Amino acid sequence: MGDSTIRTAPRSGGGTSTSAAQAGGRLGQRLSGIAVALGIVLFLGGFGWGAVEYRPYTVPTSSMTPTIDAGDRVVGQRIDGGQVRRGDVVVFKDKSWVSNADVVKRVVAVGGDTVSCCTDGKLTVNGKQIDEPYLPAGSQAELQGFPSVTVPKGRLFLLGDERRGSLDSTAHLTDAAQGTVARSAVTARVDAVIWPMKGLLKRPTGFETLGTLSQPGPLRVIEFMIVAGGVLVLGGGAYGPVANLLGRSRARTGAAGAR
Secondary structure, eight states: OHHHHHHHHHHHHHHHHHHHHHHHHHHHHHHHHHHHHHHHHHHHHHHHHHHHHEEEEEOOSSTTTTTSOTTOEEEEEEOOGGGOOTTOEEEEOOTTTOTTOOEEEEEEEETTOEEEEEETTEEEETTEEEOOTTSOTTOOSOSSOEEEEEOOTTEEEEEOSSTTTOOSGGGGTTSTTTTOEEGGGEEEEEEEEEETTOEEOOOOGGGGGGSOOOOOOTHHHHHHHHHHHHHHHHHHHHHHHHHHHHHHHHHHHHHHHHO
C-alpha cells in the first residue's frame, strides 16, 4: 500500500500541471491563429492598397538630379491633374515633348501664375522669389534665364531640378502653349524614391507663400501595414514550433528531476 500511495501522489500533481499546460497551449494556439489571420489581412491589404494607389517608374535621365538620379526607381501616387500643386514632382505624357514615354518634372507654376527667371539667381512666381533647396548645391535657378510666361488656366509650367541639361518647359517656350502642359496630362505625383532607398520626397516649402502644398500620400501607412502583417504572420506561425520545443525541454527537465 505504501508503494501505491507513493505512485498515486505524483500522478495527481502531474495531471493538474498537464491540464494547466493544455489550457495554456489552447489559448496560445487561438492567439497565434488570430495573429496569423490579422497579419494576412494587413499584409495583403497593404499590397492591394499600394497596387491601387501607386505605380512604379524608372527615371531614365538625370534631369531631376539630385532629387532623382538617372536609373532611380520611384513610386508615383495615381492622382487627377486637378490635385497638382506647386512644387510637386509629377509624371505626365505630352506628345509635343516626348512620344509614347512618361516624363518626370517639377511643377513650378500653375494656371494663372506668372513665372520668370531670374531675380538674384532665383525663380520668380507672381513676383515672389522662390527658394529651391532641392537644386544642386550652389546652382542658380537658370543659367540663361527666360522671359515672363503667364500660365493659361488648366495648364502647368514644369522644370527639372538639374536646370543645366533638363529639356523642360524652357525648351518649349516657342511652342503654341509656351512650354506649358495640360493638367490632364498628369498621371501621377512622385511620393518616394524606392531604389536606391532615398525615402519620401521632401515638401517644397519655398512655394508655401503662394498657396497650399500637396500632402504626402498614404505610402507610410501602406508600408506599416505590410511590415506589421509580415511580423504577425511570422510570429503567429512560429508559436507552435516554439511551444513544442519548450514543452519537450520541460518534459526532459522533469524526467531528469524525477530520477
